[in-house]
Amino acid sequence: MGQVEILYTPFAAGALHLPNRFVMAPMTRNFSPGGLPSDGVAGYYRRRAEAEVGLIITEGVGVDHPAAVGRETMGGGASPVLHGDEALARWRSIVDGVHAAGGLIIPQLWHQGVIRVPGTGYHPDAPSARPSGIWGPTDKAMVSPDYLEQVRAPTAPLTDSEIGDLIAAFARSAANAKAVGFDGVALHGAHGYLIDSFLWRYTNVRDDRWGGGIAERARFAVELVRAIRAATAPDFPVIFRFSQWKLQDYDARNAETPAELEAMLAPLVDAGVDIFDASTRIFTAPAFDGSDMGLAGWARKLTGKPTIAVGGVGLSKDLQSSFAQPTVMTDNLALVADRMARGEFDLIAVGRALLMDAQWVRKMRDGGAVNPFRLEAYATLD
Template sequence: MTSRLFTPAALNGTPVKNRAMVAPMTRISASETGVPGEMMQRYYASFARGGFGAVISEGIYVDQAWSQTYAFQPGIVTDEQVAGWRGVVEAVKEQDAVFIAQLIHGGALSQANIYRRSTAAPSAVKPVGQQLSFYHGQGDYAQPEAMSDRQIQQAIDAFAASAERAVNRAGFDGVEIHSANGYLLDQFLTDYTNQRNDRWGGDIEARLRLTLAVIAAVRAKVGPETIVGVRISQGKVNDFHHKWKEGKAGAVKVFAQLQAAGVDYIHVTEYQAWQPAFSDGEQTFAEIAREAAPDTAIVVNGGLDTGELAEAQLEKSADFVAIGKAALANHDWPARVAQGAALRDLPENVLSPVANIKPSEV
């Protein structure tokens, strides 16, 4: 259908057959102890079989402390979890797709954790909003404890160790560090959830310091030839319309520092990727990222349900597009777009666990 969407590309030397990625989407379909099984193998392989050039996993928790966010969320900490992921990775790679593991720490937004009853965050600030009911949450979020320097270092080490397990033991092509959508790294980046007066708090550059430390630790573990990406957003699962108070000037600083940190791609996500990022300007979040990080691949996510919307982003600022809800309804989205075929409507249960998606929708 289009010229750019279906052209080959590469991430840190790894070939990618086209510019269409599956966005990371929480599915809560692992075992209670965080082990991926056969259902997850079928789920992820179906996207690769449907023509996506790359697949980014749902958020995978990184330790047996505070990182688990949801019940039945997969981890990559124990031998059993790693072995489960190895089966999923093999199933995806058999279909000629690049597979990237997204690593997450829930921080204050953890609403189910088999290892801890408490939550931890940059500051003892209760999250706004309500827990997510479609992920089995109920009521207010708990008030977190403020993390000590030791706990912060443990979180950095957990990201790095899990990255090494994902790449060297499970076989993923790379990792994406989740610094978006209100989870721990984003809590450090956000002014009202980070009230620290030490080196982890302050202006937006200081608040980005933990994400940069995680990137450095991960890169040291996985080496220079492995794909390392980072996901960044303004909005959060519990504060959907949040905007950075520093505006474009702050965004430029963030994106420039991420490029300097040596990530292979920056994954920006907004509700509607084509809308201006800030009320006082016309540039989208992706366009600001492209301007501030010209030498880094930009992945764009946010409402790009159709081939036309995806292609428009590729023409303006993106190197790749990450398809979310539309991919759930159309695991063969690239094939349908290439053929000009009609796309299925999003099912009513699109945000529910994959177990509730009928085989005809997969």
């Protein structure tokens, strides 16, 4: 194994003790009609736990708010939720299955915010949750013209009390996550969805306490993390995913400079984030001019917190290209190990490679042919 051995060494952050450095990246699967994870979902996660995925972060799970999940550009429509007796019972058995297989599992708490198509989802009449009522710029969006047509009309900006309701919804869902035995929570603060739409200057043009400079735009995320801490426990692991890119614009940036990134992340550390998950399409992509360090590396350097890197592990093409055309599996773990050994990040998330092959982590260590990339796998729970 040599150099890649580091990826198979244990890691601890607070209450989270992981057997190795591999994290399953959150991936929306749409196998939960009515918000209830179907039977196949349990086996899907359990198989990955049995095959030594150190930590599973689930698909985005709608928080307990009527506008949390709707149909969105990824073809959604059957995302799970984390409230109500039936959904909680199903999650409890999924969590038990993963634990019985020796794994750990954390739900990704999700509110689609501006990305949700108005009039869709489990509560179609619920008004949209948009900081400033706007979807953002439309000239660079990497989404279909049909979809854009459905989201481009402005809606009413969130009121202060509606913002309070959203924060309370996240806190309730986090408490539910703890109650059913999950090992922590992960917040989806990336890709243009609700939390990110507060962070980004083009979707948040508010002039009250929720808007302004990057530190002010981070207030919503900060209040969320505080509320989640209060609703769970001081040592309940909280992972925060953020990104520069958004569905509205793949070249977008919340932080133009390391100083802006620090201004965005530092208050989140104070609020109680344990681990940052820096979502990039390619984990080696330099985050800022003048250094080859990636976004996870910068987050670790600026906050002192452990970080997760992601994007393109085990594959030769990034996510955006692989939805349109096939890619091929490849072994780039030496590169991952090298950057981890240099101290850029602590954990590596793997998305599509683990969709293609539940045994991927084990096979990459022990040998054995990895399943080929198949576009059809996006539509299955294999």
